Amino acid sequence: xxQLVESGGGLMQAGGSLRLSCAASGGTFSTNNMGxxxxxxxxxxxxxxxxxWDDGIKYYADxxxxxxxxxxxxxxxxxYLQMDSLIPExxxxxxxxxxxxxxxxxxxDDDHWGQGTQVTVSS
Numbered sequence: 001x002x003q004l005v006e007s008g009g010g011l012m013q014a015g016g017s018l019r020l021s022c023a024a025s026g027g028t029f030s031t032n033n034m035g036x037x038x039x040x041x042x043x044x045x046x047x048x049x050x051x052x053w054d055d056g057i058k059y060y061a062d063x064x065x066x067x068x069x070x071x072x073x074x075x076x077x078x079x080y081l082q083m084d085s086l087i088p089e090x091x092x093x094x095x096x097x098x099x100x101x102x103x104x105x106x107x108x109d110d111d112h113w114g115q116g117t118q119v120t121v122s123s
Contacts, residue, residue: 001027003024008081013123015085020083023076025077028102029100037094040089056072058070067086090121093118095115098113
């Protein structure tokens with residue numbers, strides 16, 4: 001079974017930076033997309049950023065444009081989220097999401113989630 005393992009969360013003062021990592025491992029698979037969502041207390045889960053694996057095209061939520069940068073390492077099946085100029089509103093549990101194709105059957109798994117990692121930004 002494919003697992004998404006997240007790391008890099010923690011506590012940071014406003015204005016600081018954190019870098020999240022999410023590595024997909026287990027079994028044999030190919031990656032279509034990987035990205036990040038977040039969920040703050042009392043709020044719905046929201047899209048943060050996504051990167052297409054084949055061509056590297058990136059998508060960002062308006063709230064993080066200019067502050068967050070998503071990137072990938074194809075060899076490691078890993079996606080990163082560099083978070084700069086953090087503000088308290090960034091406080092949330094950040095979830096890695098992947099769209100995968102699982103071999104040898106070739107079935108699609110377009111909604112594969114990590115366990116989440118806590119990011120807390122203090123003022």
